[in-house]
Amino acid sequence: MTTATHAAPVRDLLLSVADNTRLTSSIHVLKLRAPEFAHVFGAGQFLEIKTSNGLAPLLRRPYSIHRVEGDCIEVMGKVVGIGTKQLYDARVGDRFQVLAPLGNTFGYDRDDFDTALLVSGGIGVAPMAMLEEELLKRGKTVINLIGARTAEDIMTRHLSNWSVATDDGTMGLKGTVVSLLARELPKLRGSHVRVFSCGPNRMLAALSAFCNERGIACEVSIESTMGCGIGICYGCPVRIRDARGAVRNELLCQYGSVLDAREVVWDE
Numbered sequence: 001m002t003t004a005t006h007a008a009p010v011r012d013l014l015l016s017v018a019d020n021t022r023l024t025s026s027i028h029v030l031k032l033r034a035p036e037f038a039h040v041f042g043a044g045q046f047l048e049i050k051t052s053n054g055l056a057p058l059l060r061r062p063y064s065i066h067r068v069e070g071d072c073i074e075v076m077g078k079v080v081g082i083g084t085k086q087l088y089d090a091r092v093g094d095r096f097q098v099l100a101p102l103g104n105t106f107g108y109d110r111d112d113f114d115t116a117l118l119v120s121g122g123i124g125v126a127p128m129a130m131l132e133e134e135l136l137k138r139g140k141t142v143i144n145l146i147g148a149r150t151a152e153d154i155m156t157r158h159l160s161n162w163s164v165a166t167d168d169g170t171m172g173l174k175g176t177v178v179s180l181l182a183r184e185l186p187k188l189r190g191s192h193v194r195v196f197s198c199g200p201n202r203m204l205a206a207l208s209a210f211c212n213e214r215g216i217a218c219e220v221s222i223e224s225t226m227g228c229g230i231g232i233c234y235g236c237p238v239r240i241r242d243a244r245g246a247v248r249n250e251l252l253c254q255y256g257s258v259l260d261a262r263e264v265v266w267d268e
């Protein structure tokens with residue numbers, strides 16, 4: 001595992017909406033009042049939100065912590081189906097059952113790098129704001145490389161020093177965020193680089209191959225459908241290869257969701 005799981009115990013709390021800002025027709029930032037546990041999160045951790053008080057959907061939905069501000073936590077969401085739409089439509093004062101903190105953190109406490117490349121794809125940008133804050137506190141240089149299908153999907157909220165790639169070329173480099181990384185890397189000769197990434201698995205698989213081939217340290221926060229978030233439903237298997245090459249299954253919600261890019265076995 002990349003980093004130790006955060007020590008704070010998992011809690012199930014009813015949190016109320018302090019704000020819900022729509023950034024685009026499908027992306028929003030939901031602010032939840034969480035005085036009892038806003039301070040316990042590490043960057044890269046996530047929570048499970050019961051998006052409806054009714055039966056559908058029955059299962060909670062995982063969201064990364066976007067930011068912590070005072071007594072509030074923020075998540076950045078993109079609508080893809082029923083649960084994410086319910087959160088997009090949430091109103092101030094609505095209340096949601098939330099299980100947190102879940103998962104491990106990115107390895108921002110390590111002392112073996114001086115330059116952090118935060119590589120995100122689409123809504124994978126969500127955890128990067130908190131990660132950047134933690135890295136800057138530790139005196140690291142932070143560079144954000146952000147990829148998306150089109151300009152409307154590029155989110156740079158609370159991020160600095162960013163460059164962009166879009167599939168359709170409507171903003172920044174026309175191409176993938178991995179091509180953007182290939183363009184930027186030669187400028188960083190002499191730096192001790194570590195890549196922190198989050199995005200669609202296809203992007204993370206390509207990024208892992210790129211970094212592994214070049215011996216660049218890389219952490220990936222990977223996606224999976226999740227049910228319980230606490231190791232009970234076995235709904236989030238991920239294949240892991242150890243240093244000797246042996247492959248085994250782990251549960252992403254317990255073992256990750258942040259993994260070392262060298263240990264993930266991606267589906268062909």
Ligand SMILES: Cc1cc2nc3c(=O)[nH]c(=O)nc-3n(C[C@H](O)[C@H](O)[C@H](O)COP(=O)(O)OP(=O)(O)OC[C@H]3O[C@@H](n4cnc5c(N)ncnc54)[C@H](O)[C@@H]3O)c2cc1C
Binds near residue numbers: 062081082222223226
């Ligand atoms: C650890 C973790 C952190 C996440 N953080 C964020 C975040 O910060 N912001 C955010 O917007 N989303 C995040 N996601 C993804 C988010 O949880 C899913 O988009 C959400 O669960 C979909 O729920 P739904 O009810 O809207 O979609 P559904 O109606 O259940 O499904 C709609 C479509 O989306 C697909 N889908 C469902 N869940 C996922 C998933 N986890 N990954 C990929 N495809 C999926 C389904 O196969 C289906 O095609 C995260 C996922 C994980 C595992």
Ligand code: FES
Binds near residue numbers: 227231234235252253
């Ligand atoms: S989400 Fe249930 S075991 Fe991981």
